[in-house]
Amino acid sequence: MATSANVLTLHKVSYKYDDAKSFALRRVDAAFEAGKIYTIIGKSGSGKSTLLSLLAGLDVAKGGEILYGKKSLKELDRDDYRARNIGVVFQGYNLLTNTTAVKNIVLSMDISGSKEADKKQYAYDLLAKVGINRETAERKILKLSGGEQQRVAIARALSHEPNVILADEPTGNLDSETEEEILAIFASLAHDEGKCVIIVTHSKRITAIADVIYGMNAGSLTQMRAK
Amino acid sequence: MFIFTNAMENLLRNKGRNILIMTIIFLIIATTVVALIINNTSSAVIEDYKTRFSSQVSISPDMEKVREEAMSGASGGMISMRMPIIEPELLLSFAQSEALQRSEAYASVSADSDSLTAIDQSDDEENGSGPAGPGGSISGSSGPGGNVGFSIRGAGNYRLYGGFWEAFNNGTRALVDDGISALPAADNECLVSQELAELNGIKVGDIIRLQVQMSYDIPADADLTGYADGDSYRINGQTYTLNQGLSDIFFASRTVEVALKVTGIYDDLNDAYDNENMPKMAAFNHRNEILTTLDTLLSLRSTNENNINLIVTYFLKSPDLLADFEAYARDAGLSDLFLVTTDAASYDRIVKPVVALKSITLTFMIVVLVLGAIILILLTLIAIRERKYEIGVLRAMGMKKAKVALGLWTELLVMTAICLVLGLGVGALAAQPITDVLITQQAEAAAPDTAGPGGPMTTGSGGPIGVSVIGAPVMISGSGAGGNLQPLSEMDIAIGFDTILEIIAIALLLATLSGLVSTSRITRYEPIRILMERN
Numbered sequence: 188m189a190t191s192a193n194v195l196t197l198h199k200v201s202y203k204y205d206d207a208k209s210f211a212l213r214r215v216d217a218a219f220e221a222g223k224i225y226t227i228i229g230k231s232g233s234g235k236s237t238l239l240s241l242l243a244g245l246d247v248a249k250g251g252e253i254l255y256g257k258k259s260l261k262e263l264d265r266d267d268y269r270a271r272n273i274g275v276v277f278q279g280y281n282l283l284t285n286t287t288a289v290k291n292i293v294l295s296m297d298i299s300g301s302k303e304a305d306k307k308q309y310a311y312d313l314l315a316k317v318g319i320n321r322e323t324a325e326r327k328i329l330k331l332s333g334g335e336q337q338r339v340a341i342a343r344a345l346s347h348e349p350n351v352i353l354a355d356e357p358t359g360n361l362d363s364e365t366e367e368e369i370l371a372i373f374a375s376l377a378h379d380e381g382k383c384v385i386i387v388t389h390s391k392r393i394t395a396i397a398d399v400i401y402g403m404n405a406g407s408l409t410q411m412r413a414k
Numbered sequence: 415m416f417i418f419t420n421a422m423e424n425l426l427r428n429k430g431r432n433i434l435i436m437t438i439i440f441l442i443i444a445t446t447v448v449a450l451i452i453n454n455t456s457s458a459v460i461e462d463y464k465t466r467f468s469s470q471v472s473i474s475p476d477m478e479k480v481r482e483e484a485m486s487g488a489s490g491g492m493i494s495m496r497m498p499i500i501e502p503e504l505l506l507s508f509a510q511s512e513a514l515q516r517s518e519a520y521a522s523v524s525a526d527s528d529s530l531t532a533i534d535q536s537d538d539e540e541n542g543s544g545p546a547g548p549g550g551s552i553s554g555s556s557g558p559g560g561n562v563g564f565s566i567r568g569a570g571n572y573r574l575y576g577g578f579w580e581a582f583n584n585g586t587r588a589l590v591d592d593g594i595s596a597l598p599a600a601d602n603e604c605l606v607s608q609e610l611a612e613l614n615g616i617k618v619g620d621i622i623r624l625q626v627q628m629s630y631d632i633p634a635d636a637d638l639t640g641y642a643d644g645d646s647y648r649i650n651g652q653t654y655t656l657n658q659g660l661s662d663i664f665f666a667s668r669t670v671e672v673a674l675k676v677t678g679i680y681d682d683l684n685d686a687y688d689n690e691n692m693p694k695m696a697a698f699n700h701r702n703e704i705l706t707t708l709d710t711l712l713s714l715r716s717t718n719e720n721n722i723n724l725i726v727t728y729f730l731k732s733p734d735l736l737a738d739f740e741a742y743a744r745d746a747g748l749s750d751l752f753l754v755t756t757d758a759a760s761y762d763r764i765v766k767p768v769v770a771l772k773s774i775t776l777t778f779m780i781v782v783l784v785l786g787a788i789i790l791i792l793l794t795l796i797a798i799r800e801r802k803y804e805i806g807v808l809r810a811m812g813m814k815k816a817k818v819a820l821g822l823w824t825e826l827l828v829m830t831a832i833c834l835v836l837g838l839g840v841g842a843l844a845a846q847p848i849t850d851v852l853i854t855q856q857a858e859a860a861a862p863d864t865a866g867p868g869g870p871m872t873t874g875s876g877g878p879i880g881v882s883v884i885g886a887p888v889m890i891s892g893s894g895a896g897g898n899l900q901p902l903s904e905m906d907i908a909i910g911f912d913t914i915l916e917i918i919a920i921a922l923l924l925a926t927l928s929g930l931v932s933t934s935r936i937t938r939y940e941p942i943r944i945l946m947e948r949n
């Protein structure tokens with residue numbers, strides 16, 4: 188299954204939280220290619236967010252292995268990997284709440300070592316793309332609605348132009364019109380720019396545009412449909 | 415760079431928390447600044463006194479040994495205690511020691527004049543009671559215990575100084591501005607005080623005549639059987655008149671006529687008397703001091719005469735050369751009846767309040783630093799816990815642990831720098847008043863034990879501390895302020911460059927300490943846990 192086109196490859200990946208009794212992930216095998224949209228569906232608590240966290244390099248698998256290209260994440264500098272190669276839209280957004288939307292994005296660009304000349308302008312443009320205007324961009328995250336925060340989180344995930352985009356319920360707080368706009372962005376990123384987009388979702392709209400659908404059940408992952 | 419700007423923004427964002435931390439840091443720094451300033455100034459003062467006192471050597475009779483000597487030589491139930499004598503040439507020769515930086519010498523002797531009137535000369539005293547007969551007064555001043563070697567002389571209305579120019583150097587005495595006054599350039603020349611000159615109509619160029627009673631120290635083994643009170647006694651080519659003292663002991667004295675040419679008149683800023691309590695007697699009045707050269711004065715003396723008070727102060731190149739100097743002096747012939755010492759006791763007494771002040775502030779500083787550090791660490795721990803999520807987000811965004819730590823450290827450093835400036839300013843302002851209060855207390859605490867047992871043991875002169883005495887009676891030589899043996903009760907505070915460097919180091923240390931605490935925390939925080947816990 189692991190071909191050279193695979194961006195991320197999982198080999199029998201298992202994971203258990205330190206203080207948990209059972210495994211959050213059990214021997215997960217999967218492969219993610221560039222230029223495709225993947226969705227992962229499954230019940231609450233089945234391990235979807237845990238899988239995304241491992242793909243994002245927030246921790247390493249307790250068993251098995253995750254390869255980025257041909258390199259094991261265990262051997263990579265996972266800070267750099269997160270900063271440059273991966274863009275994550277966390278389920279809880281994980282934005283710096285007491286600073287502005289635009290500063291969140293600029294900081295992310297700073298951390299990734301972005302060479303962008305005018306980072307602030309770039310951030311405004313990016314925020315405009317997900318429907319955040321300049322005035323909203325200058326507001327503190329705490330003073331934004333859930334949907335606005337979600338869109339800032341999406342913008343931040345894209346800000347350093349990563350190869351892989353991991354999104355955990357990225358449209359859960361959005362109205363259907365905005366959701367369509369976001370989906371268009373994801374689709375374009377995958378199909379036009381050749382990025383690998385992995386989305387955890389319950390949204391029918393997203394599964395509809397997905398190239399591959401995985402189902403997560405009690406820590407086990409199974410491929411349900413491929414186009 | 416963005417770490418720095420981000421840190422600055424964080425500082426402004428969390429004003430409440432940061433003001434709390436800064437208040438603590440400020441208090442630590444301000445109190446440490448005060449303590450450090452006082453401590454460093456105290457050290458400087460102590461060091462200064464130490465080098466001054468412990469490099470000033472004095473040679474003085476070893477009273478223990480003198481007493482032992484007297485006891486062993488006691489015959490027929492009579493104990494006669496004799497002060498040992500050092501010949502002036504010997505005393506002056508010690509100045510050649512390699513261990514010395516320099517030495518100072520001056521001498522004085524009590525004198526009378528049958529042609530002059532002294533200031534405050536008492537009416538019932540005949541002017542120039544002359545060569546003392548049996549009725550001649552016994553010198554009013556006596557040595558420790560008042561029982562050692564009386565010498566008999568005239569009223570001693572004048573004090574003739576040789577080589578005593580210190581007051582001219584320190585500016586308390588100066589030649590009057592009459593165009594002709596000059597310091598003595600040759601032997602047998604002298605200066606007189608303005609007051610004495612006016613009283614007696616002395617002008618520059620005049621010759622004044624003095625009589626000096628020289629007393630011969632009769633050796634213990636001298637056989638004086640057959641001699642009676644008033645007899646002549648010839649020895650060393652000099653003729654002395656014998657006087658029988660209270661316990662049948664003979665004293666031998668002779669009168670030396672001195673003629674001195676006045677080369678100048680001096681103006682004296684010092685008070686006429688050392689203090690209010692002095693009896694208003696000519697002998698104690700500084701205006702009756704006649705100043706000539708050391709050689710002139712020493713030339714009056716013949717072998718074994720004991721009433722010229724020669725004071726030589728030796729200044730060591732460094733305090734630890736005392737042993738070298740003593741070895742030199744012993745080799746040169748200094749008898750072991752003399753002690754070679756630095757004036758540690760005076761030094762101790764003077765600096766006692768400062769030493770106390772130093773230890774108080776040092777203890778205080780350590781307590782403040784330890785307590786402050788503990789509070790700061792606790793505060794940092796709380797702050798870090800509050801910022802756990804923020805740290806998790808930064809780590810999730812790919813910021814390395816070291817950079818997160820650097821950011822937090824930068825915040826602390828900037829806060830510390832601000833507190834440093836404020837603390838230095840406030841501390842520097844507060845240091846002087848605090849010192850004033852503390853040192854006054856310490857000086858008062860140190861003062862009561864000034865009255866030593868058995869009367870004043872210090873030699874009369876308050877000027878040079880190292881006093882060497884020839885002859886038994888310690889004369890009140892009154893060479894100026896006698897008050898500088900008091901414990902220090904004032905200290906001028908100054909912020910030195912050292913102090914600033916030290917406080918910067920301490921501040922850096924504090925910032926680093928709490929920085930390390932945060933770093934060790936960050937290392938334990940795994941972003942996945944922080945972020946998942948929040949979800």
Ligand SMILES: Nc1ncnc2c1ncn2[C@@H]1O[C@H](COP(=O)(O)OP(=O)(O)OP(=O)(O)O)[C@@H](O)[C@H]1O
Nearest residue numbers: 204207211230231232233234235236237943946947
């Ligand atoms: N920090 C943690 N410590 C211990 N157990 C955890 C931790 N985070 C999650 N778990 C457990 O791991 C399992 C998988 O959780 P995960 O968050 O991956 O589920 P999920 O599929 O994302 O659910 P949801 O759809 O509700 O977001 C759950 O049983 C959860 O209770």
Ligand SMILES: [Mg+2]
Nearest residue numbers: 235236278355
């Ligand atoms: Mg989840």
